[in-house]
Amino acid sequence: MKQNRIYDAALAAFRRNGVKATNMGELAVQLHISKRTLYELCHDKQTLLRRCICREVGRETIWLEKVMRRHSASPLRLIVRIYLHTIRYANSFNPVFFSELAGDTYFRIVWTGYYRLLSQKYGLLLRLCRQSDLCLPDCADRVLIDFLCQRFIEISTGAIAPDKAVPELSGFIVRSVLSGNCTKKGSLELFKI
Numbered sequence: 001m002k003q004n005r006i007y008d009a010a011l012a013a014f015r016r017n018g019v020k021a022t023n024m025g026e027l028a029v030q031l032h033i034s035k036r037t038l039y040e041l042c043h044d045k046q047t048l049l050r051r052c053i054c055r056e057v058g059r060e061t062i063w064l065e066k067v068m069r070r071h072s073a074s075p076l077r078l079i080v081r082i083y084l085h086t087i088r089y090a091n092s093f094n095p096v097f098f099s100e101l102a103g104d105t106y107f108r109i110v111w112t113g114y115y116r117l118l119s120q121k122y123g124l125l126l127r128l129c130r131q132s133d134l135c136l137p138d139c140a141d142r143v144l145i146d147f148l149c150q151r152f153i154e155i156s157t158g159a160i161a162p163d164k165a166v167p168e169l170s171g172f173i174v175r176s177v178l179s180g181n182c183t184k185k186g187s188l189e190l191f192k193i
Contacts, residue, residue, distance in 0.1 A: 010042075024048075079129075118149055175191065
């Protein structure tokens with residue numbers, strides 16, 4: 001329980017301040033524990049950061065799997081929901097967080113694993129769209145998957161800074177791009193969202 005509290009507080013600090021500006025002493029004070037106790041539990045800031053990243057990606061993976069099990073929802077609705085969630089999620093970090101981690105191999109491996117899972121889920125949903133006559137038979141899966149993942153990749157690699165206004169605009173954009181690959185039935189479904 002104590003470690004979960006530490007990871008939650010640390011991730012909030014990393015997300016808000018970035019990695020370099022997060023201070024272990026201030027984190028210990030916030031948690032009402034000694035700095036020594038914090039270091040005994042986490043060894044150093046790098047170890048704490050890696051545990052937070054692993055835990056956070058695990059949470060996002062669980063969320064993604066839970067959303068994918070919603071069989072009653074249209075695959076188009078699920079695509080839009082997942083897309084908007086990932087954009088909001090990536091935008092919730094301080095822009096320096098991702099740029100500070102750009103050279104961290106561990107972060108790149110974990111984040112790439114999540115990106116691949118996201119790509120697989122989009123691919124599955126697009127296949128379900130075609131099977132349900134929501135997307136055109138010649139719908140370009142790879143192009144759409146790349147589009148759906150691109151903004152998330154750009155933010156999480158530090159290539160572009162998060163923008164709090166983007167999620168609302170992104171909803172319109174993703175629906176517009178998907179509608180170009182939808183059947184009439186799919187377009188009606190897509191804009192009911």
